Structures are given as structure tokens and as C-alpha cells.
Amino acid sequence: MKTAVIVFPGSNRDRDMFHALELITGTRPLSVWHTETTLPDVDLVIVPGGFSYGDYLRSGAIAARSPILKDMIARANAGVSILGVCNGFQILTEAGLLPGALMRNAGLNFVCKEVLLETVNNTTRFSNAFAKGQVWRCPVAHHDGNYFADADTLKAIEDNGQVVFRYANGTNPNGSIHDIAGIINEKGNVLGMMPHPENLVEPLQGGTDGRALFESLISALETA
Template structure:
């Protein structure tokens, strides 16, 4: 399985994502935002950071990068796309996921460990977790307050597209219904504000993020006839 880590001007979690893929023993490339071909890749990671300086809105300029046309094509073809933090913002701005990310409720940048409840383990990104499990994944964002209209929220709930919620009353940013991560209807595009790539080893406080990457690998291998356990 081959991964691409998209790098925008202002990305700063690209190395973390690269190292996370290395940790599960899979090939991975950095791909610059001007790229116009992602056909060699099975999974695409949009990392955290401050793409294009977060001018206008977070992710608002990145949606026009040449590579995003290819990300859309990859998503439409059923390839796996994971947007983390700023990557989640880019996915909503580009229309691959519904809703928007607004300023945190307290208008402050937040950087600390957070507890997430796994709402669904039926996605390619969460098949190595248990439904209802509480995991420890760090956050680092100033605009993580997820919002959508009531109709969209009802669809997310009905379709099981809310993949992660902040657990145990620990909503750090005012996000609607404690939403920390959502997927598209097809389930192959996931956006989340917390950083699983920073929770790959207990030495860093948690290794709960590693199972997201082994889930992706497991889903790909099952699809291609060679399942693996995390």
C-alpha cells in the first residue's frame, strides 16, 4: 500500500504523518501542492498546519491548489483520504465533507491531550478500534469548532457519519454535538481535528493513534484479499 502526504505552503505536520506511515512499514511520499497526478497512491493524507497562512479562512485557499483536483478524483474513485486538523478544514472547504470549522469557543489556540469516543468502527479508518471505546489523541488547533446546519447534522447522525466525539464532557472548542471527526457517506473520506499521527508511541503519551493507520492498511488489504490485524 502506498501513501501520499500532501504538502501545502504552511503545512507543519507533514513529517509527523510521514513518520506515522513509516511506523506501520508502508511506502510513503511527500507530494507538493502543485502535483497533478495521484494515480500511484492508495491513500492520501492531508496534514495539519496553516496552509497558505490560513488567509481568508483555514483551508479556503488550499481548496484551489492543483493537487486538490486530484484529491477529489481519488475520493470519487474510492481511494482513502484522511484530513487531519488543517486537512479537515481543507476537506470541508473543498466540499469533500459537509460543514465548516470555526474559531474555538474561547478564541484561544488549544494544544493538549483529548479523549475521543469511537462512534463507529465500521469505517476503513477505525476497524481496529471498538465501538464506544475512549481513546487518547492530542489536539492542536485554533479553529476546531465544527458546525453545520440542522439538516446536515440530521444526515450525519442518521448515516453514522459521526466517527469521533469528544468524550466525557471534554469538548475543548464548542464543536456541535461534541463532533471531533466525520466521514463522507461512502466512508472513504475522513476529517478529524485531533492528531492520530502524534499518538503513535506510549513515550509520547499515547499510542492510540497507531490503530488508525493499521486500520487503513487492514481495509486496503481486505479489499485486495490479504487481511492483516493491527
């Protein structure tokens, strides 16, 4: 699986993502600086976590206007897999690739801890290696992870099966509506999630629960 990671000023989980992808796929991802205008020919584009542009204005708002986003949006519309984690999720909503918005955490504090996630929809290219209803561990680290959508949008994404992951067992760290931790677009090729699966992919990190997300993508590509 060929992958590319877009890097912005303030990205701080890009190297974590490089490590996870190389460990699982056996191939080093390509790094794409945000001022580039064309992405390489890859199977997966990742927008990593961090604090792009220092989270000024709104988290992800400035990054969503970067030159590379025009081509990333075109790739998304063409069906290429796009994964946004944490700040990447914020950027995807700001760019209009995913519905809703990420607001300040309910407690107005930065949260860095481990949570539990429930796999609500395991039929996507990002979640097929999980069992439906499977509860798994995953780290979070964010200040603006409180997912919100208006009533009509919320009903639509719930009815369409676009909620892929929820915070489970009372571990919602930010007040996200309906405990939403990760959603997918209608086409099923763009996923945004606040937790960091790349930080739990090998025993040295304390567990391997996050590997299934990346293994899902490999499986989906092999069977496409």
C-alpha cells in the first residue's frame, strides 16, 4: 500500500504516522509539504495530528486553505482513501470533506489519556478488520475534539451508518455529541477520527489495538 502524509507547520504526529505505516505496510510513506500543489500517486493520503498554524482562528481552519488541499479534495472526490487523525479530522471538516465541526472540549482543557472506542460500523475500508461492536483501546491528545453537528446532519450521518467509532464505556473525553469519535463521508473513502490509532500499533507502545485500522485499509485494497 502506497501512502502519503501531508505535513503542515505545527504537525507533531507525522513521524508517529510514518513509523506506524512503515511498520505495518513495510513501505516508508511519502512526506508532502503543505505548499505542494500535487499529491503523488498513492492509495492512501493521511492528514496527521498536531496543531497546524498553532490552532489560530479555529483548529484546522488555516490548514484547510493550504495549496495541497485542492488536489487532496480532488483525490477524495475520485475515491482515493483519505484519513484525518485529530488535527487531521479538524482539517477535513474545515475543508468540507466531512460534516460537522470540532469544538473546544467540554471541560475547556487539553486532554491526553487513553480511551475506549466501540466499532459501530465495521463494513468500511477503514474498519473491516474489527468486529462489529468491538471495544478497543486508543490514546487521545487534543483540546478541540468535541464533535458537533446540527440535528438534521446528525440524523443523516447516524441513519447512513457514517459513525464508525464511538467513545465507549463512559470514556468520552471531550463531550462529543452521541459519543462520536470517528465518522466517514457518504462515499465511504474519507474517515476523520480524534483518537490516535498510530500510537498503539506495537507492544513497545503498550498494545496493538490500533493496528486493525491500518490492516483494514490493506485488506480493502487487496480485495478491490
